[in-house]
Amino acid sequence: MKFLAARRRNPLVALGLLFAALVAVGGGYAVIANVQPAQASLVSQTQVEEGKKLYLAGCSSCHGMDAQGSANGPTLLGVGAAAVDFQVSTGRMPMAAPGAQAVAKASVYNEEQVAALAAYVASLAPGPAIPTAEDVSFEGANVAEGGVLFRTNCAQCHQAAGQGGALTQGKWAPNLMKATPTEIYEAMITGPQSMPIFSDGTLPKENKQQIIAYINNLQNASSPGGLDLGRLGPVTEGLFLWTAVFAALIGAAIWIGIKAR
């Protein structure tokens, strides 16, 4: 201590202290900053390595060797694990053929492989994480409130009963009757394909859970009137009347007009 006490007025002390402070702040920040990805994903380095192999084999031809994107596919930097999980687990990626829009089909990867791909893409740049079971739990969520939010934010494309609908140039908004809570949540935070992003800033988690509760309610709704005709409202109902019922009426008119034997 004598050594330090003797030299505390040395002009170099200020520089030394400044350096020590910078190292402490920078190092501390690096530690805190590193905690988050490690905690969020709990991914092992081997999972990332595994994901990288799968990526290079299955995805890099369109999205680029370093996920920087190419003429055939957008960059994946910053899309996050949630986007990878949504696109790959629903079979939309890899695309089977170029088209207006990627089609949902049976996934070519198993669950572990999807998780590895998601871990690899998430390791490249920060992005939305896969929602946890707690995030997508809609236990006790207000279904009526979810219906209001669905009609305000979702129904314009997915139709008021979640049956999906047409967009421009051959694109479409998919039917939601088989979508899982995780898929719905991931779609809202990542905005796949034409869909805009409904961020947590403007549509908080609680509201997203209400929307999921409403969609779940639609998925389990019965049709008290029988034939629901796709729940598309007057379009299919009108078509049914014009074809089936008019055919019956024309048949009756013909029967009335035929001369009896």
Add this chain to the structure above:
Amino acid sequence: MTDITPHGSQPAKLGHSPVADVPHALRVADTDPRAAKRAERQVASMFLLSMILVVAFIVSFIMIDKDTVVYIPVFGVVGLMTIMLGLTSGLSIFLIGAGAIQWAKKLMPDVEVVQMRHEMTSPADATAEAAANYERGKDESGFARYPIIRRTLIGAMALFPIPAVFLLRDLWSGGESGIESPDEILSHTLWRENMHILVAETGQKIRPEDLPVGGLVSAVPANLAEEQERAGNQDALGKAAIILVRMEPSEIVAQQGDGWDYQGIVAYSKICTHVGCPIALYEQRTHHLLCPCHQSTFDLANAGAVVFGPAARNMPQLPITVDNEGYLVATADFAQPVGPSFWERG
């Protein structure tokens, strides 16, 4: 003038017979008494079955629990009572009609008859009498003799509809000040300088960082709830509803005014300029806004220009910025009326 003659006994000299000259074919029931009896039984059974179905309707109504469901192939799970009430009442009235038609077809006389049509013009003497009555009326009323009465009557009749014009002119509410014309009411909305932009339905204020690139928010002005409370209707929402979308600032090709975006966040009216459908069908990759009613498509990266469909005008843009607390606000009202075109806009 009416001439009802059984077909076959019609005089052969008529050149234009309306009935094809085919021999009348007798039905089985006309010649075979057993067939006639069978037809009689058929008709009577339909009427009888109709009666039984009415009884079944009443029984279904009383006996079936309203919550009982039944699975019917193709139709799925439906309420048993609903389907029974529909079937019994529908079939009972159908059988009355079907029985009546079967009766007419099988048992009632089926001889073809011709009913000759009247001459369409009135007889000459009736036409002359009507003309004479008109002339006599004109002379006796003095319509031609008293020109002052004739002209004042025409004047009175011409002025009479004028009050209706005033009543029609008075149909609009007159707006807030009570003296605004309809086009003035349509030309302004609740938006004004420093009006906070709220998320529709949840009423939350919005910070720019809440909205990521590719994000979409349906939004309303902060004073909307108050105005709806005051007016007791949704008229204000019909004009003030907007959508906020965010894109990379470099993707914005043009706007309706310099610096009307805030760091790539642009605000456009939610009301289609064609016939006023509310639209939020936004494709984040093309920046196109599609109206599902008639497929009008607007490019929000290019000043809301119409790229497809019947809309005639760009989607109106709302100029926005942030206030000193960092929340998004409007900097003015829309510069042009929102929604469909109207008479005064041409």
